[in-house]
Amino acid sequence: MPDLEVTELCFQDRGPYSFQVKGGECMGLEGASGAGKSRLLRAVADLDPRTGHLVLGGVDADTVSAPQWRRMIGLLPAESGWWLDLVGDHFHDFATLDPEMLADLGFEPSVQDWQVSRLSTGERQRMAILRLLVNRPSCLLLDEPTASLDPRAVEKVEELLCAYGDENQAPIIWISHDSEQLNRVSRRRLRMEKGGHLLVPEGDDNGR
Amino acid sequence: MGVKPLSPLDLSLAASLLVVLGALSWRMQLGLAKNMTIAAIRTTVQLLLIGHILRLLFSNVHIVYMVLISLVMLTTAGREVVARQHRPLKGIQGWLIGSGAMFFSTFTLTLLALTVIINHQPWYTPQYAIPLLGMMLGSAMSGVALSMDRMTETVWQQQRVIEQRLLLGHSATEAIGEIRRQAIRAGMMPIINSMSTAGLVSLPGMMTGQILGGSSPMDAVHYQIMIMFLLCAATGFGSIIAVYGIERRMFDRRQRLRLDVLRLPKLTHRRST
Numbered sequence: 001m002p003d004l005e006v007t008e009l010c011f012q013d014r015g016p017y018s019f020q021v022k023g024g025e026c027m028g029l030e031g032a033s034g035a036g037k038s039r040l041l042r043a044v045a046d047l048d049p050r051t052g053h054l055v056l057g058g059v060d061a062d063t064v065s066a067p068q069w070r071r072m073i074g075l076l077p078a079e080s081g082w083w084l085d086l087v088g089d090h091f092h093d094f095a096t097l098d099p100e101m102l103a104d105l106g107f108e109p110s111v112q113d114w115q116v117s118r119l120s121t122g123e124r125q126r127m128a129i130l131r132l133l134v135n136r137p138s139c140l141l142l143d144e145p146t147a148s149l150d151p152r153a154v155e156k157v158e159e160l161l162c163a164y165g166d167e168n169q170a171p172i173i174w175i176s177h178d179s180e181q182l183n184r185v186s187r188r189r190l191r192m193e194k195g196g197h198l199l200v201p202e203g204d205d206n207g208r
Numbered sequence: 209m210g211v212k213p214l215s216p217l218d219l220s221l222a223a224s225l226l227v228v229l230g231a232l233s234w235r236m237q238l239g240l241a242k243n244m245t246i247a248a249i250r251t252t253v254q255l256l257l258i259g260h261i262l263r264l265l266f267s268n269v270h271i272v273y274m275v276l277i278s279l280v281m282l283t284t285a286g287r288e289v290v291a292r293q294h295r296p297l298k299g300i301q302g303w304l305i306g307s308g309a310m311f312f313s314t315f316t317l318t319l320l321a322l323t324v325i326i327n328h329q330p331w332y333t334p335q336y337a338i339p340l341l342g343m344m345l346g347s348a349m350s351g352v353a354l355s356m357d358r359m360t361e362t363v364w365q366q367q368r369v370i371e372q373r374l375l376l377g378h379s380a381t382e383a384i385g386e387i388r389r390q391a392i393r394a395g396m397m398p399i400i401n402s403m404s405t406a407g408l409v410s411l412p413g414m415m416t417g418q419i420l421g422g423s424s425p426m427d428a429v430h431y432q433i434m435i436m437f438l439l440c441a442a443t444g445f446g447s448i449i450a451v452y453g454i455e456r457r458m459f460d461r462r463q464r465l466r467l468d469v470l471r472l473p474k475l476t477h478r479r480s481t
């Protein structure tokens with residue numbers, strides 16, 4: 001099982017954090033804005049300087065190259081970045097995309113030739129999710145993945161992400177301010193308090 | 209055949225033009241009078257000073273003096289490169305990268321030009337070496353400063369895009385590639401432009417000086433063509449070295465973007481009271 005094990009993770013003035021997310025499990029992460037939830041995910045993706053051990057499916061982050069680790073980890077940032085003009089150019093090979101998945105997210109294959117600047121915030125977010133998933137990450141760190149979506153799209157995206165986690169036995173950490181959403185997608189929750197104290201749920205043998 | 213020497217009276221005549229312009233600027237409230245006065249005084253003092261130094265150097269030709277003066281020129285150029293940046297690297301890093309880039313590009317090319325192309329004996333004859341190095345440093349300095357400034361500024365602005373690419377598993381080199389190319393291009397644009405308009409719009413200063421000094425126009429032109437190529441090469445190599453130097457500093461061992469290596473910009477606009 002590709003579990004995500006975080007041990008004694010420290011970054012900036014935060015930590016140490018230790019917790020575990022089992023393969024196929026979705027763990028909610030809630031807490032006030034500015035508490036440091038996004039920074040926690042960034043540290044797990046090794047995007048900020050950190051100490052401590054990160055292990056995913058038995059692979060220690062320090063034993064693989066940083067780009068390789070980030071491909072495995074699959075962090076979806078709250079705001080996606082786009083650096084080329086056309087949507088399709090941001091994909092390794094747009095033609096190999098599953099049209100069904102594209103349709104699930106409300107796109108037609110012609111989206112390939114759309115200008116990124118003409119996408120709405122919601123369309124951009126859905127496209128970013130697709131772009132992340134075609135990378136086939138073995139874990140998902142989701143930073144408010146549905147914050148900019150309309151209710152119908154929220155439902156679709158929840159379905160898609162949870163299905164991905166199930167099929168690939170991928171551990172998921174899901175940040176949301178919507179408590180009901182976390183009830184729908186996750187069984188256990190991490191709670192980050194102001195100041196950075198992390199409450200790890202019961203039943204976590206590695207918790208503190 | 210030499211140049212007609214200018215008397216102090218001649219120089220005062222030229223200076224009186226600035227006085228008129230200063231008065232006009234004061235009337236129009238351009239606020240330029242003070243800056244212009246300081247700049248005019250600096251130009252006079254600095255040029256008189258270098259004139260005396262050159263006179264000394266020309267009458268005492270020795271390689272040690274040449275090394276000393278080139279190091280002074282390089283240090284000053286390095287400081288200027290840092291001063292022209294909005295968000296330079298913290299500490300001595302920015303100075304080291306800028307000076308290092310200029311050192312490698314200008315010193316090697318100047319040496320090459322002096323020993324292989326011009327081949328005057330001895331190769332460090334100050335009449336050749338100092339103007340050549342000065343022009344190379346001047347051009348490389350502009351290019352290196354522009355490139356470094358563009359690089360750090362764009363990286364700062366494009367943080368989200370760069371980190372997005374890192375998150376998708378791109379290497380640091382890939383994630384910053386386009387920004388690096390833009391920065392190098394920005395540094396090289398001025399010299400490329402001046403190569404393409406040389407002779408049509410402006411007569412390059414060195415060539416003008418040589419013609420005023422009595423050289424035949426064709427001799428002057430041949431020198432100018434060589435100089436243009438050398439300047440372009442020095443600027444290009446300098447910009448490339450500097451930009452790669454910055455790139456190495458901007459990412460750490462785990463290919464994380466480290467904006468904390470940049471200094472915060474100085475306040476350019478003080479609040480008026």
